[in-house]
Amino acid sequence: MGLIFESAAVQQDPARTATHVLLVGCETYPKLAAAGFGDGTPLGSPRRSVESMANWFLGGADGMSPAPGQPPDQAFNNPDAPLGSVEMLASPADDYTTPANITKSVTRSTLSNVRDAYKRWLARLATNPQSRGVFYFCGHGVGDGVDQYLIADDFGEDVDDPWKAAFHVSNTCQVSIRKTRANLLFLIDACMEFSPQVLFQISAPQPLINGARTGDSLCTDWAVLRATTTNRLAYADPQGTARFTTALLQALRGHCGQQRPGPAVLFDVTVSQLRAATGLFLTRLQQPGEDSVQKLGSPQGEGSWDMPLHVLNGRPSVLVELDVDPRGYRPIAQAFMERNGTPRNMQPMTTGPAKFVVQQGEWTYGVGGGVAETSDVERLLAQAVYSRCFLIP
Template identity: 55%
Template sequence: MGIIFESDTILQNPQATATHVLLVGCGEYPHLAAAGFGGLKPLTSPRLSAEAMANWFLSGPDAMPVGLAQPSDRAFYNPEAPLGSLVMLTSPAQPYQAPSGAVSPTTRPTLANIRAAYLQWLARLGANPGSRGVFHFCGHGVSDGISQYLVADDFGDLPDDPWSGVFHVSNTCQATIRKTAASLFFLVDACMELSEELINQIDDPLALIPGKRNGPPQTTEWAVLRATTANRLAYAPQDGVARFTAALLQALGGHCGSQRADGAGFDVGVSDLRDATAAFLALSQQMATGERQKLGQTEGEGDWSVAMHVQTQRPSVLVEMDVQPEGYRPVARAFMEDAAQQRDMKTLAGGPARFVKEQGEWSYGTNAQNNEYPEQFYARQFLTRAVHTCRFRIP
């Protein structure tokens, strides 16, 4: 169901150590109006967001023909847990063309279909502690003020019981960690807006799969990374990738990672990914008006250093520089210097200047084309975060 990719290794040995990915994008919601639930509307971003995630996973060496794979700053790479499978459920359920050119059908993400795909995902992960499971959901989410619930595409199919198309995130995780020893990454791109309709239900929506609270966990390496804070919305542009998913993919684009113990590359775990995603989310909204989206509380266990992805080169930092007052922009220049004092310079006439450099020691500053203001300069700054912004105040 919804299988886009299975590796030859997994086809030959289903228990081999691998990364198994389940992507869910709920957008159509054809029965919202009939259910009389006015707070939710159809969405255009979930399918695009799921496809963007699929493109990243499937552009690496595990899924592309030999010689055509993208490097680790553009696509998934994990030599310890190569891509074993990718399943995608989207609404609209349109065919998906992978970066390799292969075209596959997708499946509508009804609650029953999500549950079936989820159980298959768990079966692939099995009891292998070296495997990784990635679950990404983009669509509607609601909250009772404490817990988050995700809304499947068939919400409202049963007019007398519309909430049968909703599932509890935390309880799903608690059931899941008692069924697999794999490291788990839950990436939830959905709102947590308070829903009075949900609060007024006699029974709460259930977890996606059944489970017991008192069973010993098989894994203690898991995390839920949420797109927004409690009682808040998650945002997306019309006909574009949702803000959280876009920031997540920017972070995965070579902008985070911790040095591996053997020195061969940089592990991208949840701790690295959260910091970098938060930075890119903030950067994308710096000119926005109204409420700004911030990452929600990260739930889980472990030290969050298990690698979901491995960056082969030193991570990079995006440096953005600007001047204030903005009236100086037409004559202003921004620059960065390495240890050898080689200077990279850009003008600010079109707006803030952006540089992408390896994380490390850099000097940077601003000056004017005709010396309209004195040069401002920060020498030998150690830049290690995914994003660094600087606004120079011109006296």
């Protein structure tokens, strides 16, 4: 069992409103090549990616108690549904050290282990319709032109039926929404590249849990956010986390949210806002002209997607990038931002576009220094990333 966190409150009352998280990372795949899938080279990012997600969820006050933990623009925070549990399965199945410096055992992400953990996750969520569930997967994935299948770490260990270690994403969701009323978010950081191998299987990969498609769903607000589109790959930066996970965590760290009605100054991060911000950061991670283009997959789910997953106690920030064209002016140009008569913040552009992180709101920004000053005056910046290139005549 890969339970790396369970709050004292949930231990006392398993039915209390909480956020329950299941994290799965598959990296080593020791029998993948022998089963005729890939060249046997382990993936480089899922273990780091799944740990990065765990660090974000456990780095806040809920996961660090009695220590204060990091602020909401750096780690998970949701007073309406505090962190209740985090279960992690990964390969390699090395121990994991939490942000509180506690060493926890990690269960290997074989299909049977993932299936058992998934059942436990759903059981926790079924105790309270106001709870929130987050399922995260990072590893190999394939598509049949329509649906996506995720591949567990023991793929190929059953030589007679290697695809038994894969599971159908959409069918898993369809069964799940008939098991719990809690809000569900599925974060899938895996490829959807077309695979004729899965298409031609007599027995197609099954969902993680069995059930009927018929009948009314209990859950009316659920979503799947995928790292890439149909028939395309997902990518990872060398020695880093997977690209979608990187963008997702950047968005969660204070770059999206809408103000909650009422006297408290709180900003709710909903699924719809998170998807938009993640897409902007993912686009920013692409290099111009790069062959390995990755765009967010089409959203799947139902409901308004307005249930807060995460809550900020301050106004969200905007990453602003300012540049000049022609680029030959960069060594002499300077970018600036200012608002409401506050001192102007200026940055050189010698090494590339100037970058500012500012609160959402009206700002005046532009370029000057060794070039004729030009600016946009009192423009509303309300999205996670904003880029502007000023043409120098």
